[in-house]
Amino acid sequence: MADTIQPVLSIENLTTSFKTAEGWRAVIRNINLQVSAGETVAIVGESGSGKSVTALSTMRLLPPGKARCEGKIQLLGKDLLAVSEAEMRSVRGGSIGMIFQEPMTSLNPVFTIGNQIAEALVLHQKLSWKAAEAEALRLMERVRIPAAKSRLNEYPHKFSGGMRQRVMIAIALACRPKLLIADEPTTALDVTIQAEILHLIRELQREENMAVLFITHDMGVVAEVADRTVVMFRGDMIETGVTTDIFAAPKEIYTKSLLASIPRLGTMGETESPRRFPEVDAKTGEVTEGREMKPVAQSIAPILKVDNLAVRFDLPNGRVHAVEDVSFDLRPGETLSLVGESGCGKSTTGRTIMRLIEATAGSVAIDGKDVTKAGTKELRAMRRMAQIIFQDPFASLNPRMTVGAAIIEPMLSHRLMDRREAKERVAELLDQVGLSAAVASRYPHEFSGGQRQRISIARALALNPRFIIADEAVSALDVSVKAQVSNLLLDLQEKHGLAYLFISHDMAVVERMSHRVAVMYLGEIVEIGPRAAIFDTPQHPYTRRLISAVPIPDPTRRGLQPPSQREEIRSAIRPHDYVPPKRSYQEISPGHFVQDTAASWTE
Known part of the structure; x- marks a missing residue:
């Protein structure tokens, strides 16, 4: 310039x-x-x-x-x-x-999405409300919100995290x-x-x-x-x-450590198990490649078994098929990653497993007990065994409670220890996720987004669970902290035999953290298999598209990304009388299944 x-x-x-x-x-x-x-x-x-x-x-x-x-x-x-x-x-x-x-x-949770986009246009561009709403619809379509016209009058809580972010981008760009x-x-x-x-x-x-x-x-x-x-x-x-x-x-040295912490696709080689992220010496900047974690014995009985799970939400003009005929299992010490576009059903699957959303059909068994039929007492016991790290750390923390009180609450509620022991445990957990014990007296709004996510992870670990659903657990973290927290999750898994359902859109992190990967599209699993099979020989066109879209951390290769996808994302909203077809799968190699592409991709 x-x-x-x-x-x-x-x-x-x-x-x-x-x-x-x-x-x-x-x-x-x-x-x-x-x-x-x-x-x-x-x-x-x-x-x-x-x-x-x-x-x-x-x-x-x-x-x-x-x-x-x-x-x-x-x-x-x-x-x-x-x-x-x-x-x-x-x-x-x-x-x-x-x-x-x-x-x-x-x-704003009390105004519709269309109203919030149009408001900026009315205030700054002096458009009429009618003209502003028409422009709001165009902006929603431009940021690829599916079925934009029917969603213009919906409220923020009905949108996934990724969909809400697209709305924010539409508002920011509205007035050019x-x-x-x-x-x-x-x-x-x-x-x-x-x-x-x-x-x-x-x-x-x-x-x-x-x-x-x-x-x-x-x-x-x-x-x-x-x-x-x-x-x-x-x-x-x-x-x-x-x-x-x-x-x-x-x-x-700090810049060198930032660049060394970047997870890169294709760096796992023949490794079958997850591998720790590279570690950087804070004084010299020297990088040590992370060690490989131990493999999972396939003979162990699954701690989680999901069979033919379906979740549907009725609307006045149709039905959302958020999750459709999803089946998988998960063993102690194993990480299964769920990947796919925002709105594909990843988070809904995780919440349904925890009974935060009721299943429409199918079963979810944790340690052999069907969660979908569990009573209050059984559900309470299950939630001590299984925990969830939510996608939005600010929304999942009570703004009126200190972070120490938020972490201590489940330990006292389940009567695992007295208050003095619980306070010591809080200090230990905060230290584990890279925060000082002194921050326990502060409130959520006093932390950055990444720090709040670390607090959420500390709270999930409080009950020593056997199974954790990590819903975008490291997405809000910068690269160096992402590496530290990912390594922490891997170490805890190795030490305690934890099972992770790792929900993420970060394909490079997924490649490093996972034993197996399941790819979701429009509520269905279109491909599932061992990590190496999914990343080295992806079969489904959607899986190949996901992998090819990962940004390359090399500015000299800028512009080498595939051309932008222009087609609108198809909507999961179907007519009330729609009957989902039964999908067929082919086993490409041991444990690697791919859905019939003719049915799922072109339907």
């Missing part, structure tokens, strides 16, 4: 402080960056490093009186720290669009802003939709010459989209430069 061109965003010596009992405490210090029209600058770093605080400072969304910003934040030459709050309201959503990290807490701040915009999205959204943002960026400030922990996404990269660590900018230079020759 030429030096004479005025940058869209210019941040100079930004220091943001929060008020504490001891006085003002700086959480980001002397941040300097610029984003020009048509340019994408990525901010990367651990959760809690100050990435999101930098974005919230730019939008002036931090609580007045409790936070203060010093320095300059200029949008096209206008200092945003000097303008009135009324002027900032016209900037937010108009000149600056922002995609927030947690879509469920960013969307000069600057888009994207705070983890693809965290909740599977790889195919992630590729589509990145393509969409780049397309709009070219059309509008839009500047993009991209906050992410996914170094594959950084390699794919960023012209320049800023690395943050504990509130400081420690390295910045052209993205290709940062990847090729990082100068700081």
